[in-house]
Amino acid sequence: MSTVKPAADLEADPRVKAVFDDIRATRKSDFINNMWLYLAFDPTLLESTWRDVKAIMATPSELDPLVKEMLYIAVSATNGCSYCVHSHTAAAKAKGMSETQHAELLSIISLAARTNQLATALQVPVDAAFYADRS
Amino acid sequence: MSTVKPAADLEADPRVKAVFDDIRATRKSDFINNMWLYLAFDPTLLESTWRDVKAIMATPSELDPLVKEMLYIAVSATNGCSYCVHSHTAAAKAKGMSETQHAELLSIISLAARTNQLATALQVPVDAAFYADRS
Amino acid sequence: MSTVKPAADLEADPRVKAVFDDIRATRKSDFINNMWLYLAFDPTLLESTWRDVKAIMATPSELDPLVKEMLYIAVSATNGCSYCVHSHTAAAKAKGMSETQHAELLSIISLAARTNQLATALQVPVDAAFYADRS
Amino acid sequence: MSTVKPAADLEADPRVKAVFDDIRATRKSDFINNMWLYLAFDPTLLESTWRDVKAIMATPSELDPLVKEMLYIAVSATNGCSYCVHSHTAAAKAKGMSETQHAELLSIISLAARTNQLATALQVPVDAAFYADRS
Amino acid sequence: MSTVKPAADLEADPRVKAVFDDIRATRKSDFINNMWLYLAFDPTLLESTWRDVKAIMATPSELDPLVKEMLYIAVSATNGCSYCVHSHTAAAKAKGMSETQHAELLSIISLAARTNQLATALQVPVDAAFYADRS
Amino acid sequence: MSTVKPAADLEADPRVKAVFDDIRATRKSDFINNMWLYLAFDPTLLESTWRDVKAIMATPSELDPLVKEMLYIAVSATNGCSYCVHSHTAAAKAKGMSETQHAELLSIISLAARTNQLATALQVPVDAAFYADRS
Numbered sequence: 077m078s079t080v081k082p083a084a085d086l087e088a089d090p091r092v093k094a095v096f097d098d099i100r101a102t103r104k105s106d107f108i109n110n111m112w113l114y115l116a117f118d119p120t121l122l123e124s125t126w127r128d129v130k131a132i133m134a135t136p137s138e139l140d141p142l143v144k145e146m147l148y149i150a151v152s153a154t155n156g157c158s159y160c161v162h163s164h165t166a167a168a169k170a171k172g173m174s175e176t177q178h179a180e181l182l183s184i185i186s187l188a189a190r191t192n193q194l195a196t197a198l199q200v201p202v203d204a205a206f207y208a209d210r211s
Numbered sequence: 212m213s214t215v216k217p218a219a220d221l222e223a224d225p226r227v228k229a230v231f232d233d234i235r236a237t238r239k240s241d242f243i244n245n246m247w248l249y250l251a252f253d254p255t256l257l258e259s260t261w262r263d264v265k266a267i268m269a270t271p272s273e274l275d276p277l278v279k280e281m282l283y284i285a286v287s288a289t290n291g292c293s294y295c296v297h298s299h300t301a302a303a304k305a306k307g308m309s310e311t312q313h314a315e316l317l318s319i320i321s322l323a324a325r326t327n328q329l330a331t332a333l334q335v336p337v338d339a340a341f342y343a344d345r346s
Numbered sequence: 347m348s349t350v351k352p353a354a355d356l357e358a359d360p361r362v363k364a365v366f367d368d369i370r371a372t373r374k375s376d377f378i379n380n381m382w383l384y385l386a387f388d389p390t391l392l393e394s395t396w397r398d399v400k401a402i403m404a405t406p407s408e409l410d411p412l413v414k415e416m417l418y419i420a421v422s423a424t425n426g427c428s429y430c431v432h433s434h435t436a437a438a439k440a441k442g443m444s445e446t447q448h449a450e451l452l453s454i455i456s457l458a459a460r461t462n463q464l465a466t467a468l469q470v471p472v473d474a475a476f477y478a479d480r481s
Numbered sequence: 482m483s484t485v486k487p488a489a490d491l492e493a494d495p496r497v498k499a500v501f502d503d504i505r506a507t508r509k510s511d512f513i514n515n516m517w518l519y520l521a522f523d524p525t526l527l528e529s530t531w532r533d534v535k536a537i538m539a540t541p542s543e544l545d546p547l548v549k550e551m552l553y554i555a556v557s558a559t560n561g562c563s564y565c566v567h568s569h570t571a572a573a574k575a576k577g578m579s580e581t582q583h584a585e586l587l588s589i590i591s592l593a594a595r596t597n598q599l600a601t602a603l604q605v606p607v608d609a610a611f612y613a614d615r616s
Numbered sequence: 617m618s619t620v621k622p623a624a625d626l627e628a629d630p631r632v633k634a635v636f637d638d639i640r641a642t643r644k645s646d647f648i649n650n651m652w653l654y655l656a657f658d659p660t661l662l663e664s665t666w667r668d669v670k671a672i673m674a675t676p677s678e679l680d681p682l683v684k685e686m687l688y689i690a691v692s693a694t695n696g697c698s699y700c701v702h703s704h705t706a707a708a709k710a711k712g713m714s715e716t717q718h719a720e721l722l723s724i725i726s727l728a729a730r731t732n733q734l735a736t737a738l739q740v741p742v743d744a745a746f747y748a749d750r751s
Numbered sequence: 752m753s754t755v756k757p758a759a760d761l762e763a764d765p766r767v768k769a770v771f772d773d774i775r776a777t778r779k780s781d782f783i784n785n786m787w788l789y790l791a792f793d794p795t796l797l798e799s800t801w802r803d804v805k806a807i808m809a810t811p812s813e814l815d816p817l818v819k820e821m822l823y824i825a826v827s828a829t830n831g832c833s834y835c836v837h838s839h840t841a842a843a844k845a846k847g848m849s850e851t852q853h854a855e856l857l858s859i860i861s862l863a864a865r866t867n868q869l870a871t872a873l874q875v876p877v878d879a880a881f882y883a884d885r886s
Contacts, residue, residue: 078882079333082884110335118719121723128325133322144319147282150285151320154289156425158337159331160330163341165602169343174273179388180267182599184279185602186598187263187595189290189594191295191591192292194246196561196566198215201213201245205244206300213479214476256588288737291830310755314795317734325727328826333722334701343351345347381605409586417590419872421555425559425593426871429601432611435613435619445620446658447544450543454552455868458557459560460533460861460865463864463865464516465565466560467836468483469484470564471515476567478571484853486749523851523857561831612618654873655869669866687863690826694829697867698877700863700866716813720813725825727803728826728827728830732827734796735832735834736832737754738753738754742834745784748841
């Protein structure tokens with residue numbers, strides 16, 4: 077179903093094995109989801125993608141881990157990325173997203189899509205008050 | 212700069228005035244931003260849009276008001292809506308978004324855009340484990 | 347295949363049942379399509395979505411019902427929403443869209459996608475004559 | 482403001498002049514909007530684009546000319562093409578689109594954007610009943 | 617799985633047969649992929665689409681045939697077109713795209729998606745130096 | 752015009768200065784375009800963005816530098832990123848893109864947008880022959 081074919085024994089490549097080991101250690105789980113299995117066709121791409129996903133999504137920071145997943149869902153749904161909507165909704169639920177929070181997330185992102193459409197179709201001029209760099 | 216022209220005295224229409232009064236009361240501010248001035252060319256559209264923006268964005272709920280604005284920014288940037296990116300970034304700052312939080316928001320939504328692109332270009336099959344409705 | 351799981355007996359919830367009954371009455375059909383079955387995980391979201399779909403799509407207005415469905419298809423295809431393309435193409439056919447009209451719809455929306463791409467890649471400046479609010 | 486620069490005397494090129502003459506004759510107007518002035522940097526691109534715009538948008542067919550413009554607006558707004566939203570809204574008004582029709586168009590396309598977002602975020606499975614090619 | 621149903625004997629229509637014959641001759645292959653089988657429900661749409669695909673993608677020109685396929689993949693992935701990502705990745709491989717080139721393509725298009733998101737979320741003003749038509 | 756405001760003396764921050772110095776050295780030019788001036792509000796975001804742009808776009812690799820810029824333009828135009836379309840078209844011209852190549856790029860990316868729209872509106876099923884990981 078993909079445009080690449082994962083090798084039979086992906087972890088025979090030490091660079092792939094190192095990334096997969098780090099994914100397992102970081103997530104405290106043996107499960108490696110398909111995104112990483114398919115990215116592994118190119119170890120450099122796998123490494124740079126995981127490096128940044130780990131740094132941004134799996135490292136404590138100002139934003140709450142659940143909020144980060146919700147932001148990821150918001151972008152992924154807007155881009156129509158089926159895989160990412162699925163993986164990050166599952167991640168958000170694993171981090172405690174309730175049904176009520178899920179529904180509220182959907183309300184907000186569908187409202188945003190609607191008013192984005194209105195603002196664009198009307199070509200509403202930006203209020204000068206919104207410019208952060210106005211002199 | 213727009214596809215419609217706001218009337219000279221928008222609030223002469225009592226339906227428009229009622230919405231504008233509610234915007235001012237809800238936000239405790241006299242400032243009515245362009246989105247509402249331009250939507251007012253059709254009072255029905257103005258009323259239904261404000262009704263839902265108020266219900267979802269200006270009513271206390273499970274999600275923090277700042278998180279809601281960040282989600283709105285995430286969708287608006289992904290959709291390329293210049294007006295909405297400006298208005299909701301200003302709103303997020305008014306609700307306390309720090310520069311660090313702003314930068315973190317940008318890191319997450321640009322990471323999501325990048326991995327969305329990868330997942331779509333690879334056509335990664337969705338892991339069965341992610342289906343909430345699998346039997 | 348979804349990110350939520352519809353309850354076994356959705357209509358045990360009176361709010362869900364009321365919406366489903368109204369869908370059946372409005373459409374004069376017993377068929378409830380998946381969109382509503384899946385939205386029902388949150389009765390508030392179900393109610394507000396159906397309220398607006400009914401008001402805009404199932405209420406007589408200036409635009410012809412078939413034209414409305416075609417506009418819905420145009421947006422849904424552009425957004426890459428597989429579900430919505432399917433459901434609204436089926437609805438358009440049920441409202442009488444011929445194969446010739448379907449083909450013409452496809453010609454127009456694919457031409458628009460093409461010239462959108464050209465105008466954006468060229469960054470063509472908007473002609474002042476097009477501004478409705480020019481002074 | 483663009484990525485190309487129109488030549489000072491575009492119509493010195495007979496291929497450009499032929500297209501511009503046909504635009505003027507087809508539209509019964511001397512006004513050539515910027516899209517064509519900027520596309521003229523490459524006569525082949527200008528010719529093939531105009532050939533198809535004329536065949537699809539300026540030739541009588543099953544769909545009403547105003548409906549065609551509305552479909553064009555629907556795609557252009559969804560794609561965020563500022564130029565195209567402006568030019569086709571102006572064209573729709575020139576073909577008689579009333580303020581009420583404009584508002585109804587906006588209601589439909591913003592509703593579609595909203596339910597597209599919901600269907601994608603929920604990953605609603607397509608009902609088998611919608612497949613035109615089911616056996 | 618589609619919104620149209622290909623006829624049982626598509627090539628009974630001489631216009632369809634002529635296009636299919638030309639596809640086979642141009643590609644030196646008997647394989648007609650689904651895109652053409654489904655477009656054939658309307659011979660005019662089939663003819664105009666194939667005419668332009670052939671002229672642009674299957675005719676020698678300045679750009680290398682493999683580069684053309686990569687550009688097609690870049691747009692198709694960004695638009696989230698699953699069918700097109702699949703068909704043009706297969707075409708690029710048939711034209712010699714190596715795994716290394718495929719990975720590099722993915723690196724570039726995912727980087728572009730990421731910085732597009734940043735530029736839009738920041739609403740970075742365009743440098744005057746970039747305008748080709750500045751006076 | 753932006754959602755952030757560059758500091759008056761950006762290079763007073765040694766991390767920002769280090770990135771700017773590297774941009775100047777890599778490009779052999781004193782010009783720092785707005786993207787970097789605005790990203791500098793957060794040195795971490797500036798550093799990680801420049802690190803990857805440099806590694807992917809400014810380091811010799813399998814793909815030709817001009818091809819890389821064209822791929823960047825293809826994604827940026829499809830995403831509707833005005834800033835990125837401008838900056839990468841200027842970069843492509845600096846790397847030798849002729850008017851003919853520019854026009855050919857536009858022909859391909861607008862054809863792709865058109866057939867993406869058709870494939871999505873038709874929901875054409877992917878040919879099994881295109882799956883790289885079919886068994």
